[in-house]
Amino acid sequence: MAKDAGLGLETELTLALPGGGGGDPNGSMETKQKKRVFYEFSGEESTKVAIKNQVVGWPPVCSYRLKNSFSGEEGTKIYVKVSMDGAPFLRKIDLSTHEDYSGLLMALEKLFGCYGIGERDNSEYIPIYEDKDGDWMLVGDVPWQMFSGSCKRLRIMKRLDAKGIKLHAEDLLKGISMEA
């Protein structure tokens, strides 16, 4: 799940220990010993990541709720419109079928033929989206889950239309208001 989406993103969510390596000496799951320690928090990063040793049945959420709230197999479908500058008609994609930005960008490439959209500096195209507040945002700044929850529609913008503005994900400039 920790993939670099090609936009220079640092995906925060990972199931591995930060710095990779070491293990919790008490955390062996196969033994029948008392399991006392479960979590390692990486306090350094701004987002906390907890590494969960997968204990059966903990937290005690009933299996029906587990299957229907978290796994997303029959999960929420999030259809959003996608427009591309110059294209005569719009398309729709389901954000829930993707787990991260790279999947989304590949799908956009296939739909519109806007190859290179994922590349930071070379691309002719910039993906932006309208969030639930109505603001137009650059795709890639926020964690995937937050993005897919707040994205109302997508637009593939031509780089030429945004001259002079730095357009890569680390940039904190937001709220480029556009006449859509």
Next chain:
Amino acid sequence: MDTYINIYIERERDRGFGFFLTELSDYNRSGSNLKVEDNPELYFGPKIFRSSLHLIGSARVKKDQMRSFQSMLNYFPEEVLEHVFDFLTSHRDRNAVSLVCKSWYAVERFSREKVFIGNCYAISPDRLIARFPRVRSLTLKGKPHFADFNLVPHDWGGYVQPWIESMVKGGVNLEELRLKRMLVSDESLELLANSFPNFKSLVLVSCEGFTTDGLAAIASNCRFLRELDLQENEVEDRRGQWLSRFPDSCTSLVSLNFACLKGEVNLASLERLVARCCNLRSLRVNHAVPLDALQRILAQAPQLVDLGTGSFVHDPDSESYNKLETSMQKCTSITSLSGFLDVTARCLPAIYSICRHLTTLNLSYAPGIYSDELVKLICHCNKLERLLVLDTIGDKGLGVVASTCKELQELRVFPSDIYVVGNASVTEEGLVAISAGCPKLNSILYFCQQMTNAALITVAKNCPNFIRFRLCTLNPTVPDAVTMQPLDEGFGAIVKSCKGLKRLSVSGLLTDQVFLYFGRYAKQLEMLSIAFAGDSDKGMLYVLNGCKKLKKLEIRDSPFGNVALLADMGKYETMRSLWMSSCEVTLGACKTLAQKMPKLNVEIINESDQMEDSVDDKQKVEKMYLYRTLVGPRKDAPDFVWTL
């Protein structure tokens, strides 16, 4: 020991014959004792009788004076006794009454229509029907509670088939069947539907083994069906249009809940069904029912009291949505709302108009509603008594609940993401805020990231009325977040303050000390769930010795062993069941217990192949489940369940 009963003998003026109403409150139910408080103001019975009643006299009768009392009772024909017992609806009251004397036992058993069986293996269907031949409503529970968390294999047991077969054979006039954690097959549902012409109500909670074909049989054959309530079941979808199988002549539905079904339903059939069932009060649909269909349904059923939406996703600028808002406004009777299985938060304002009437709101299956939107919604809900949400509400959101929902009695906060902790969740702050703002709070289920003793002590002080207190820290052994101490003092304060506490689940770092508190203070406790807690056998012993009313004890991953298990074997006959998994109990001790207590079934669940060869008594048992029973070892246990 003595039995005291207050009898108020009254005569109904116009009819000229005597009723008597027994006032049985504040039971002491250990053994067969009945102890009753003096309280002449309390009566059983409908108010209509009270207005025309005169108190003739009251008698306080000691058990050894029962014989003279008997002759007094015999003055009143059995029909009178039966009529009086009609007012006793709780099965506990009825069980108590049946223990008073033989004639009361006899009258009670012939008049009992509703039977509750907390463990389907404690009694056999034939014996049940023999004792209660007039049973019309049966409630059965099957698998142990920890089956909810995947600790019990699916085919462990709890089949309803033998019960239905016995009732068919016994000529029972079954009208209502309520099952929890049972295995239900399509064959069972078909037999049910075809055998009981007056069948009215089917409630299935956390059951599995059936498909929509079984539901089709119920729909098509139960001519007077009033209630079909499916809660959190695993149902295989056979795409057979089960809902369309309700005949056009079916107009009797009062309650229909199919929210847990995964498949499509025929929307036109559903709309027609709702239109012709004008007594429909409760409707909960599944995710396959979109918002525009919901609007059409609501237009036909403005009398609904309980609504579960399906998919609540739409373009809020569309006409459909506006129509929905209008239809919602007409539904002035809705007091309970749930569903939102898919939801676009921007569609939520449609329900603002009904929020102020809501007493129950369940948003715990609604993903992706952020704290702000939740708060906006809850601000309208000032009559709320029961709230179920995800922890995305955050501590701040709970603060809003605390200041808005002054009538709140029950709160459940579920984790929104169990795989990554630290994004959205609640802490002790939210719990403290709720306890301070909601004086009527008596039941809580709270999944949180962290907890402190100070917070629990404050909560205990603010809310002494808890009946149910279930706290689950996402890390099961996390200590006090501030002091790094165990959470013993916090939970100790809870049991000390909440004298009426009946159900308790604990988590976090806990030593034997907390169990000392439970044994000392938790005198009304009936159900206790323990995980990853305690240091030694002493912990479990404190509980077994002190909690006199304990009915169900379930323990996992805790260092309790043979000494605790075998110290008071008679205790288990006063309880419904004991579950111990990943503890220190050995096979030998379980065998000893089984041998000495023939009225207990001691079952070992053994899922690995190893134990076949080495039947070593010193080996620790992975999962043990024991329960009292009147009918010995069950005959339907699968291979991996050994009854010792």
